[in-house]
């Protein structure tokens with residue numbers, strides 16, 4: 001790569017400014033790696049765990065012990081960790097169906113939930129198979145600016161029929177803050193002050209291993225997330241997890257497959273080793289993605305673009321936004337990220353009219369696992385204020401190189 005001296009000097013300055021942040025990230029990764037290793041040791045992980053099952057998948061020791069390990073790490077009684085979950089949305093949907101009954105109400109605590117959840121819940125229309133069509137009503141508690149509105153949440157939950165509360169930890173693709181575990185704890189307290197029975201379910205996507213604790217250690221009943229994000233460590237080829245109490249996990253399992261079969265079936269088809277090794281890597285991989293986000297923020301900030309979070313902000317997820325203000329630098333940035341990828345680096349991202357969006361979307365992703373956003377990736381709607389959402393980075397080195405390439409491309413077009 002042909003980087004000019006000015007870009008390299010800015011990069012060196014950006015990286016030097018992050019020493020304290022990086023030290024803190026290393027400390028969190030060490031703590032979380034220890035948690036994972038202790039759980040592996042407790043369940044005597046050995047070669048036999050990796051062989052797995054086919055067909056019905058009865059008595060898959062690797063699968064069942066991995067679920068115990070997830071439960072241990074997330075501080076819950078039990079967990080489902082399944083490759084049969086097609087994505088995070090599927091698992092969050094299962095977790096909500098597991099929590100609710102017809103006639104009850106779901107409260108969305110952090111404003112409109114993640115795009116794909118809107119259809120699962122049926123907020124737009126009671127489409128077939130949605131919670132709405134099943135007879136569950138939903139109340140979306142609006143944010144107070146970019147922050148949670150705790151008073152409004154308390155009010156919404158002071159209703160006997162509220163059976164579940166969904167808290168989205170990560171900002172996703174919305175202009176809001178990502179929640180710290182302490183903030184999630186405060187939301188859980190507010191819910192519990194007025195409602196003793198509702199399941200508090202946290203959409204934990206992009207949040208796993210970012211802090212030393214998880215939302216389930218701050219009052220949440222369950223956490224749910226995708227294995228092609230943080231907890232898969234870049235190695236899991238797919239799947240998702242739900243962690244919570246025994247009783248709740250049994251309810252979710254009846255939804256995941258069918259009543260009567262529940263969690264007993266679900267062959268692992270040869271992926272156990274990748275799921276174990278990925279979970280072992282996950283605290284480290286998440287740290288690599290966090291460092292990549294900090295570096296991107298520090299460099300693009302120096303190039304004069306508005307970044308959120310700010311370069312030195314403590315992170316609560318792995319998403320970094322960069323506001324470019326005009327289409328040209330945004331496009332160049334995405335093209336630079338693509339060119340720096342290990343897979344499909346030769347491809348030139350072009351904006352396209354994705355179904356369900358009101359403007360063209362440009363995406364950069366060159367990943368070993370299709371769509372894995374723990375790998376360096378970036379996407380942006382081509383509209384004002386031309387903001388890119390960047391996340392991931394399996395190694396800090398490759399993340400840094402991708403961002404350098406992108407920065408260089410922006411500067412070359414400026415000249």
Ligand SMILES: *Cc1c(COP(=O)(O)O)cnc(C)c1O
Pocket residue numbers: 087088089090092114116168170171172203205206226
């Ligand atoms: C990724 C994500 C999901 C689930 O998305 P899938 O693409 O279905 O895995 C849900 N919520 C948030 C905040 C996410 O980042």
